[in-house]
Amino acid sequence: MRILCAVKRVVDYAAKIRVNAAQTNVDTSSVKMSMNPFCEIALEEALRLKEAGIATEVVAVTVGPDAAKDTLRTAMAMGADHAVHVVHESAGAGAGALPPLAVARVLSAVVDHAGPFGMVLAGKQAIDGDNNQTGQMLAALRGWPQATFASSVSVTDGGTHAVVTREVDAGLETVKVPLPAVVTTDLRLNEPRYAKLPMILKARKREIETLSAETLNVKDHVDRDQGKLHVRKVSEPPARAGGVKTKDMDEFINMLREKGVL
Amino acid sequence: MAAAALLSVARQPSRTALFAFTRSLGTAPTPPRHSFDKISAQHISALKQIVGGDANCFTDATSLAAYNADWTGRYRGSSQLALRPPTPRAVADALKYCTQHGLAVVPQGGNTGLVGGGVPVYDEVVISTAALNAVESVDADSGCVVAGAGVVLQALDEELAKHNLMVPLDLGAKGSCHIGGNVSTNAGGLRYLRYGSLHGSVLGLEVALADGTLLDLLSTCRKDNTGYDLKQLFIGAEGTLGIVTRVALQAAPRPSSVQAAWIGIQTFEDVRRALRLARRHLGETLSAFEFVDRASLDVVLEGQHASMRLHDPLPDNPTPFHALVEVSGSNEAHDTEKLEHFLEAASEEGIAVDGTVASGGRQLAELWAIREGISEALARRGAPVYKYDVSIPLSCWYDIVTDMRARLSEAGYNDSSGVRVVGYGHMGDANMHLNISSLEVDDRIGNLIEPWVYEWVSSRGGSISAEHGLGQMKASAIGYSKHPEAVRLMAQIKDVLDPSGTLNPYKVLPSS
Numbered sequence: 124m125r126i127l128c129a130v131k132r133v134v135d136y137a138a139k140i141r142v143n144a145a146q147t148n149v150d151t152s153s154v155k156m157s158m159n160p161f162c163e164i165a166l167e168e169a170l171r172l173k174e175a176g177i178a179t180e181v182v183a184v185t186v187g188p189d190a191a192k193d194t195l196r197t198a199m200a201m202g203a204d205h206a207v208h209v210v211h212e213s214a215g216a217g218a219g220a221l222p223p224l225a226v227a228r229v230l231s232a233v234v235d236h237a238g239p240f241g242m243v244l245a246g247k248q249a250i251d252g253d254n255n256q257t258g259q260m261l262a263a264l265r266g267w268p269q270a271t272f273a274s275s276v277s278v279t280d281g282g283t284h285a286v287v288t289r290e291v292d293a294g295l296e297t298v299k300v301p302l303p304a305v306v307t308t309d310l311r312l313n314e315p316r317y318a319k320l321p322m323i324l325k326a327r328k329r330e331i332e333t334l335s336a337e338t339l340n341v342k343d344h345v346d347r348d349q350g351k352l353h354v355r356k357v358s359e360p361p362a363r364a365g366g367v368k369t370k371d372m373d374e375f376i377n378m379l380r381e382k383g384v385l
Numbered sequence: 386m387a388a389a390a391l392l393s394v395a396r397q398p399s400r401t402a403l404f405a406f407t408r409s410l411g412t413a414p415t416p417p418r419h420s421f422d423k424i425s426a427q428h429i430s431a432l433k434q435i436v437g438g439d440a441n442c443f444t445d446a447t448s449l450a451a452y453n454a455d456w457t458g459r460y461r462g463s464s465q466l467a468l469r470p471p472t473p474r475a476v477a478d479a480l481k482y483c484t485q486h487g488l489a490v491v492p493q494g495g496n497t498g499l500v501g502g503g504v505p506v507y508d509e510v511v512i513s514t515a516a517l518n519a520v521e522s523v524d525a526d527s528g529c530v531v532a533g534a535g536v537v538l539q540a541l542d543e544e545l546a547k548h549n550l551m552v553p554l555d556l557g558a559k560g561s562c563h564i565g566g567n568v569s570t571n572a573g574g575l576r577y578l579r580y581g582s583l584h585g586s587v588l589g590l591e592v593a594l595a596d597g598t599l600l601d602l603l604s605t606c607r608k609d610n611t612g613y614d615l616k617q618l619f620i621g622a623e624g625t626l627g628i629v630t631r632v633a634l635q636a637a638p639r640p641s642s643v644q645a646a647w648i649g650i651q652t653f654e655d656v657r658r659a660l661r662l663a664r665r666h667l668g669e670t671l672s673a674f675e676f677v678d679r680a681s682l683d684v685v686l687e688g689q690h691a692s693m694r695l696h697d698p699l700p701d702n703p704t705p706f707h708a709l710v711e712v713s714g715s716n717e718a719h720d721t722e723k724l725e726h727f728l729e730a731a732s733e734e735g736i737a738v739d740g741t742v743a744s745g746g747r748q749l750a751e752l753w754a755i756r757e758g759i760s761e762a763l764a765r766r767g768a769p770v771y772k773y774d775v776s777i778p779l780s781c782w783y784d785i786v787t788d789m790r791a792r793l794s795e796a797g798y799n800d801s802s803g804v805r806v807v808g809y810g811h812m813g814d815a816n817m818h819l820n821i822s823s824l825e826v827d828d829r830i831g832n833l834i835e836p837w838v839y840e841w842v843s844s845r846g847g848s849i850s851a852e853h854g855l856g857q858m859k860a861s862a863i864g865y866s867k868h869p870e871a872v873r874l875m876a877q878i879k880d881v882l883d884p885s886g887t888l889n890p891y892k893v894l895p896s897s
Contacts, residue, residue, distance in 0.1 A: 137746030139546065153549075153641035155717060157745030193721070197744050317647075317698045317741035317748060324729050 124241030124282055124302070125180045126169045128203065129230055130162035131214070132187050132194040133251045146356050148217030149251070158194045161246025165308040167315040168276055169244045170202045177278045180204045182237055186221065186229050187214035192331060199326035200318035206331045207237060209339065216252035218354040223252070225348035227260035232339035234265065240303060242285065247272050247307040258307035268300035272309040278302070415857070416896035418507045421887060422487040424465045432510070435478045436470045441516060443467040452511040455504045456497055460857060462505025464491070469516045473591055473599055473630035476512060480628060481597025483510055489887045492624035494566025495537065497558035499772070500856025502623045503566065506891040514565045517630055520544045528636045529588055529605045534565020534629045550636035553580035557757055565629040571621030573852030578813035579672040579713070580637055583620055589633035590616045595883045605633045618878065623854050624889045626882045640672070640713035642720050645752050646728055648740040649704035653783040655736045656706050660779070660812060662736065663710055666727035670720050673711035674813035678786065681759045681809040682707060684822070688762030695755055702739035708812070709756050759809050763822045771821040771834050776848035779815050783808060785841055786819060789834070793821070796833055804830065816851040839865045855893045863895065
């Protein structure tokens with residue numbers, strides 16, 4: 124079975140971010156960018172399935188601007204066999220960014236172009252948009268089953284099904300889906316490996332297949348999808364007001380009453 | 386954001402309680418109390434007025450407990466009075482009063498020192514900088530920041546971050562230490578390699594002297610060659626020549642790109658080659674070169690809390706030595722290119738057996754958590770940790786670890802008896818942290834270590850205290866690294882600035 128793993132280049136999870144002056148997006152001009160942590164987990168899972176002999180090939184794909192090639196190099200350094208870059212200037216989040224439906228549309232076209240795949244592995248959400256929609260929409264577009272928020276994945280029945288434990292609000296839910304399917308990953312699924320030196324150095328020189336919405340014949344669809352979601356404003360959450368110390372219990376209770384809590 | 390959940394592996398500053406067993410013995414016993422006056426109700430009342438009332442004056446046992454004990458738990462004084470003067474003038478006035486009335490004083494910042502320099506030995510009055518905690522100005526053109534001595538290092542860094550600047554030093558205690566204390570101890574830390582010493586980045590100081598003078602050396606000029614550079618005397622004097630009340634510091638541009646690589650290396654000679662190669666290839670972007678030996682790595686991985694989730698970055702290729710190499714700059718693509726170029730060279734020249742580059746914030750934080758977690762992990766083993774912070778020439782840098790292991794092994798102390806000798810540290814600065822950890826208290830171990838370790842360092846022209854200072858722990862050990870004429874001159878200078886000897890007595894210089 125071949126696996127397609129979607130990865131996204133986002134603001135590094137540890138970076139301090141600020142909203143830009145126009146309130147359209149986060150200022151990414153001098154901020155560290157990295158592979159989305161959930162995508163890293165998805166890639167790690169794909170590599171483990173390959174190491175277990177279940178998958179034969181792992182293809183990493185990203186939709187993004189030129190700089191997104193770095194993310195693909197990281198993917199290859201970790202062990203992806205092949206990398207596909209669909210160039211699009213508006214990946215990211217905030218105003219003007221490609222909405223999840225458009226990304227799902229592109230990924231579906233990549234499945235057609237580079238397939239067949241037994242599984243598409245993706246992070247449950249990207250930490251810039253926090254949409255948690257792309258994987259689900261991709262499954263719907265292809266008429267495939269989906270198993271989201273995976274905290275464990277195993278392939279059974281001679282490679283025809285996947286058993287996935289999902290993290291849901293009520294606890295854990297285990298589902299069995301026929302393949303091909305879309306699986307999105309949650310935090311506890313695995314801990315991504317450190318890419319090792321020999322592979323990091325090789326990845327610098329390896330070829331990346333470059334495509335676009337046009338060459339995939341989905342440009343019109345993507346343009347239409349982009350018009351369906353309009354981000355109006357991005358702003359910081361209100362600053363936290365400082366706490367107040369009361370001098371005794373009576374004052375504390377009075378304050379709770381004043382605030383209508385008691 | 387979901388990202389918050391990923392911060393479970395983050396850089397943690399060391400915690401107070403975990404150092405409860407740190408100690409070092411063999412240096413001379415505590416000198417007897419000098420004939421300073423004892424604190425009276427009259428003194429307390431007068432000082433209370435000077436510092437502006439009850440809120441800044443502590444005489445109760447509960448409050449005093451924190452001021453009297455250092456954070457390793459090893460040093461405990463018996464001060465009856467702690468003051469938190471709200472202004473530099475109040476510090477100077479309080480100091481003047483104490484000098485005039487023969488009361489000994491100990492200046493205290495964040496109380497995170499490792500040599501007992503910031504706590505009373507007997508009943509010295511504690512003068513805390515905690516209330517001098519305003520960041521007064523940041524000059525966006527020059528990058529100069531003026532701050533009160535009591536500003537916590539991390540708070541200062543966060544304030545500077547708003548201007549895309551950073552404090553030019555970084556250490557594990559950053560969440561608690563005060564910038565005034567950092568200056569007074571000439572703190573070093575993890576980024577010394579790139580930003581140098583506080584002797585270079587401090588532009589000016591305001592210092593309260595024993596006679597009540599508030600010495601204004603608070604120039605903000607980057608260059609000022611007018612007369613003797615007096616501020617240098619106070620930087621690293623550990624509060625024995627005056628109390629720093631305000632600091633003018635040259636902040637550094639905050640790098641937008643930080644990357645780290647972890648390399649596995651087979652021989653120490655190869656580690657030296659790696660350092661030379663790193664300097665050549667990474668040049669101005671090199672911001673840290675930290676050394677971790679196998680014993681240190683094992684201690685961290687074994688001793689971690691379940692929540693820390695630290696792993697060996699190179700489990701398939703274990704090596705005796707490791708280097709954590711960090712680069713930081715303004716252009717991520719450029720820096721990645723340089724780092725990968727360096728790693729390629731290291732690989733081709735057979736220096737690196739294996740290595741990895743942190744893929745993003747999480748792995749970067751994990752690599753640093755490994756390096757910064759060694760101290761805590763050692764303390765968690767349960768019994769005293771003998772800690773030596775020394776400067777040694779790189780040509781024999783690791784020999785102190787192998788020699789120490791051999792010496793203890795001959796006496797029957799080794800891995801199987803639970804004794805670990807580990808070596809790690811700021812190799813880029815030739816600053817070795819030699820630590821010996823046992824599972825149980827055994828005085829024989831201490832006697833095997835000291836004074837042997839000081840003699841070893843001294844015979845190779847090294848420093849017995851690279852960055853931690855002398856404090857009270859090494860107050861009689863200065864002779865291992867400084868000649869008698871130099872020590873005599875220091876005593877003369879001390880006499881000029883503190884003729885009554887009441888300013889932080891029993892510290893730094895030998896008590897004679």
